Ligand code: BES
């Protein structure tokens with residue numbers, strides 16, 4: 001990516017002027033007749049997201065005008081790098097450091113592309129100096145978002161359980177963390193039976209990725225991510241349209257690895273643990289069947305009402321292990337249900353937590369970081385929908401509750417396995433955007449990552 005931030009403003013850098021619609025008339029009034037005419041001819045009125053190139057007398061580029069909101073968010077400049085001519089630019093406006101840093105982050109994200117299989121037609125080469133921005137901060141956040149997106153965008157063929165584990169190991173190596181990976185039958189010996197049961201039918205062995213970093217005495221922060229590298233639905237096979245995007249079913253894992261990257265880069269004073277059960281939900285003669293009863297790490301037995309509710313099965317073993325340590329904070333991210341997407345659409349992950357203060361803090365950071373979430377309830381009245389006549393619980397609601405409140409039911413299932421940790425948040429997320437927006441191209445959509453990062457910085461100090 002040759003979209004960059006500059007620490008010094010080079011002589012001759014072209015000015016970028018962010019202007020809000022309400023400021024526009026006054027701004028234009030202070031310009032030459034030629035500039036005012038040019039803007040009028042191009043119908044530029046500083047609407048958010050609009051931009052105007054001002055030509056120089058010699059045919060060069062004199063300056064760039066960009067319409068922004070009065071309080072510009074992360075994405076305010078994200079449309080520029082891919083559309084401006086190559087060159088060096090400077091932001092010709094002073095913002096408070098936090099805003100400047102956010103704008104700088106958005107600039108970098110505006111250069112994100114997924115290029116593994118196809119070279120881009122043109123490679124943007126635009127560099128920006130942003131006065132007052134913390135460049136290292138902007139670069140770390142952009143790198144974390146890019147990591148999550150790259151992992152999610154990579155097709156299942158090249159992002160199986162082994163490759164996901166390799167990504168975690170590479171991250172661990174970069175930051176001096178420890179990473180242990182249980183593979184295949186080792187999961188049985190180490191008592192992760194549900195992870196094994198879901199993943200055993202795939203040609204690629206299931207795994208439990210366990211990354212640790214930080215001082216053993218520091219407050220424990222544990223992140224759990226759903227790492228289903230492809231979700232065919234298992235024997236209760238998904239129809240074609242529902243299967244099409246299931247390479248993204250490791251989006252929770254991608255999100256927690258990206259969040260771990262930020263925690264380590266910031267050197268937050270925590271004992272970080274990341275648990276990612278990584279499997280492929282495939283079909284073979286040894287696949288788990290509807291009606292089977294699985295053992296779980298916690299000792300609860302689970303009747304399989306539907307093999308397509310596999311995420312909660314692998315997560316319940318990882319959450320039981322996380323919960324046994326009673327971390328100060330436990331967060332899981334998962335592409336758990338289509339129902340969350342039906343309820344809240346593609347841009348709002350569903351947040352569940354028994355801890356009101358934790359939930360409210362995370363929602364607040366979501367708004368502040370332009371990375372919003374929406375809370376749904378762990379409605380205890382529906383918990384009995386998960387009853388099974390022959391096991392401790394069913395993995396889906398079969399009679400009462402079938403087909404309704406699916407995101408809540410999924411969260412209630414997970415809650416059965418988090419019994420010792422009060423500060424737990426479960427985020428049911430979509431991680432895919434069909435919309436093509438500045439800084440957020442169609443494809444992998446890293447959600448809740450920056451909101452969570454801000455929460456951790458506030459809670460543990462940065
Ligand atoms: N990975 C899916 C959920 C999903 C679907 C995420 C679409 C993102 C987009 C999950 O494993 C699943 O299949 N859930 C089922 C649960 C049902 C069987 C209770 C669902 O949502 O249909």
Ligand code: MN
Nearest residue numbers: 231308309310
């Ligand atoms: Mn599924």
Ligand code: ZN
Nearest residue numbers: 228231249311
């Ligand atoms: Zn799934």
